[in-house]
Amino acid sequence: MAEWLDDFFFTYETLIHGIGVHGLLALSMYCVMAVGQLSLGQAAFMGLGAYTGALLTLKLGLPFYVVLPASAFVPALIALLIGGPTLRLSGVYLAISTVGLGEVLRVIYINFESLTGGALGLSGIPMKASVSLIYALLLIALIMFWAVGRSRIGRAMEAMREDEVAAGVMGINVPVYKLGALIVSAMLAGIAGCLAAHSSSFIGPNEYGFETAVTILSFALLGGIGTPLAPVLGALVLTALPEVLRPLADFRLVINGMIIVVAILFLPRGVLPLRLRRSA
Amino acid sequence: MYRSLRAAALALGIASAATVPALAQDTVTVGAVEILSGPASGYGIAIKSGLEMAMDEINAAGGVLGGKNLALIVEDSAGNKDQAVNAARKLIGRDKVPLIIGPTLSNEMFAVGPVSNGRKIVTIGTSTTAAGITAMGDYIFRTALPEADVIPVTFKTAKEKLGVKTIAMMYANDDAFAKSGFDSMKAAAEELGFEIATIETFGSKDSDFSAQLTKIKSLNVDAIAVSALVEPVAGILLQARQLGLPETVRFIGGNGSNSPRLGEIAGEAANGLLVGSPWFIAKKDELNQKFVTDFQARYNKAPDQFAAQAYDTMKIVAEAIDRAGSAESDKIREALLATDHTGVMGPFKFTEGRDPASAEGVVVLTMQGGKFEIFE
Amino acid sequence: MLAQQLVNGLVLGATYALFALGLTLMFGVLRVINLTYGFYFSVGALVALWLARSVGLPIWAVVLLGGVAAGLVAVVVDGVLLTRLRRTKAGELPSLMVTLGAVLALYSLSAIWLGTEIQRFPFDFVDSSAFEIGDLRISLVQILIVCVTFALVGLLFVLLHYTRVGLMIRALAENEDTARLMGINVDAIVIVVSFVSGLLGGVGGVLIGLNFNAIQPFMGETMMLRGFAVIIIGGLGDIRGALIAGVLLGMFEVLTASYISSSAKEAVAFGALVLTLWFRPTGLFGRKEVKRA
């Protein structure tokens, strides 16, 4: 490889990793929103995956192909516990209890010092998440969502998003679909967290808070949730933008916030108002 | 996948080539990653000021390597570890600097360290006081005195001059900086044989400390050691006096308390607080007096310890480059290990572990009427 | 020590309740989890700070004007963000998301504008003296907070149950369409409710800013998480529930910190939140109103 290309990759490696990981996070958000729910816990699930993965690698030295599925499994389990009681209630309960989840986990990371390193976090995580692995997983996730979206399940999900009551009357098992979507999204966020931890070498307890959750939401809302590709493009734009336009860095959160406001008020179907085509 | 990445790389590469600053051959460029925007930008801006002032003095005195100018590229990390890594990668990959000063926070250093060390680029923290920084690799240095060196001096002074025997400890347990300071405090307290009556924690964004302080009040301690950033420390001091904790109970602060903001927020309630500092504005030696006057004239404000540490660091780096005889990272690293410099902070050498060798320059300060003075 | 800790708990609990009042009122009537609420809290404190420093107004004026300013901001924010969604009956989640985006933008903008350094009221602004009964110390500001909290709950109760406006607010809370059919000017009532909620939040911000001497743009954000816990535990939209849940939470936190461990204090609020969601999702006093799909 040419030396300048090598330097180029070195310079932008974190950014390239970041875009892929954020793409997975955006898909995890998409998965919940596709059934008409709102989770503010994607950052918490991501953190759970990051800590699970980092601990299994650092303390037990397990191989990465074991670590990665494990870091999807733990958030899935927590999603089951959270979703069970709250998904029967109206949507705001899930939103608020997932915010609560983030806080509870933060307190746990801080207090179980011997395991999690407390406020100092975990450092020295080996860099096992290669660019090709991240993007391969992103591609697989995209294809899966595309396939689901085109199937009868995708139709049921869209129906729930539009009118939960009517969807239930159509014979769609609404609670099961909601729970399933939350679990799948938690798994994806967990995988993204594990990949992030294994590409940045250091994780801390304060990285998976409210702001991260809102940022993930803004990925999905910028792109819109008409097709699975849209939120990934949203993540691409919002991740690359502050790097390309460095002076904007101060206003990064302002921009993320404004995107959410504008998207909801004026572009309820996202900036890319696409809709997945089913062959009918 | 790979092919498309390469295509993207080509496209971006062309776009970015134009932004690389054209540097003349007779210049040695070093990089810095500091917080220039966002909530913690105060630290980064002070460091940048100190670095630039030292650089201008060096260039005015003939530069480095027999007449080459020293240049500095400062990148913003905004206090975010990912942005810090991106900034360091840009400095290494695009600007090809042999040495990076910074980043500002220990957390950022933990993320940047493995990257720059992996590329064998010397990285020098001027404000990163947490434990374990230099253990990340052979190319990671720091000129900031770690808390572990400063705290024992403060504690020893409290023991010898105030007769402190029993202490309570408080720290913000969600903050890496505060936690690492607390670890040093605990070690120093055990070393000096203090009796630790209780250890209380709080969140760095908390504003109510009444439960912890009421408990401490009932334990009749001689002193309370607090490790946190300045805001919660100020809140603790105010509430302690409100709860009627007697003035004879001294507070002992860590590096976070070493800020003039403490007096501004807590006022009289901060009276009597002890803190150790690697540098103090009123230090009488000639070098320091000149630094303070020049800084005041140039930036129209008083320097703080971050500016002072940065100023010394730039001088140390310039001397190392001269000794190395070339601006190559490996040679600079060797030369740095042989540093023997006297700066505004006092005499300076590196240990074999690339930390500052002595805590001789540490002064113990106390707060009176909202201002720090040297504790006698 | 126990007596002092109970006082500490009561004061802390009163601050939680004070914060949660407006939040739960907003949800109860307007059916929106309004996340910009924490910002009104910050606005109240920041405006009061400015008035005290630059204009030199006395404390009662500062509390009142801080509250009014926050109320006005609340009305504007509600008008800009939520009118449109209310008209199209967009539902809970879009409303929640739009306030989420707005609050992030508002906090970040005000942090860029004002900085995030902590500010405080002038040192001699309030009498910092305290009553002492034996070992027990209670400061004037603490007494003020507890009294104002209970007084506001009382006033809110009177407003809702013994006035014409209150009747209209309750009608709106029951059902917007029916309220409209009854000839109630819904838009006007929405403005009244936004203003009152903002006012409550703003007054809370001023008093809590006075007590803790820690005013900065993000102060509302840290309270918001506790606020959520309080309004869910107390039951969404339930004012009495918010008062009781707030005070209980404050007490539990202080007692946990003093008798168990201060590091467990943080976990109390969210532990209680999780337990509530599991076993009694409509809150301590909430009515059973479970929607089925």
Next chain:
Amino acid sequence: MTTLLTVDSLSKSFRGVHAIRDASFDVTAGKVHGIIGPNGAGKTTLFNLISGLLEPTSGTVSLNGKDISALPPYARTQLGMARTFQNIRLFSEMTVIENVLTGMHIQLHTPFWRTLVPFAGAEEKQAKAKAAELLELVGLADKALTRSASLAYGEQRRLEIARALASDPKILLLDEPAAGMNPLETQDLAVLLKKLNERGITLLLVEHDMRFVMDLCDQITVLNFGKVIAEGEPAEIRSNSAVIEAYLGPKVAERLLKEASA
């Protein structure tokens, strides 16, 4: 004459207000059964209880002799119940045919990854053929690929019926199917409903339009203040004093009855 749906001592109260009190009636298989009553009599509440959107305070609903009171709506659909809504609730972003296909959800079982394979999915093909047939039946065949929100009001009502039929219900619940329709559309609707009934689908409908109900229904239940006040064939209901009183008030009712007997 088998009973398909049984409502037994059903009650529902909202915060102390009794919306339905002790309502009981049977719906016979193959019949058209109407529920009428003045505004606020509790007809929609009753419908929501039968279809599972609300949980009864007491009493039971049984379908084919099986107690379904505790089942959520989707499970009732799986047992052969379908419904439409008074305020049309279509999936407005979807096309017309997709709305109908969504109604077939419970009959389809193709796993999702089959969509990755081109030309797969015989089941989906059959489903589409059936959907087209249903659209033909309600007269929307030419609008299959239109976004459903852009349909005219009467068309939306008919699409809702097609969507409900897609699950092959034994009983179809229609909540004011003629509301907002002009007389011509109402007439067409009556023809359509009769056609469905002839196919063996039992219909249970709530309706305001008296003539429409009287013409169409075999059996009528009258609700007032949440209580069943009368039940019978249209002719019986027409001359029932309690019913007339409920609709017109006691004075008018008395006069009318006198005139009728004079």
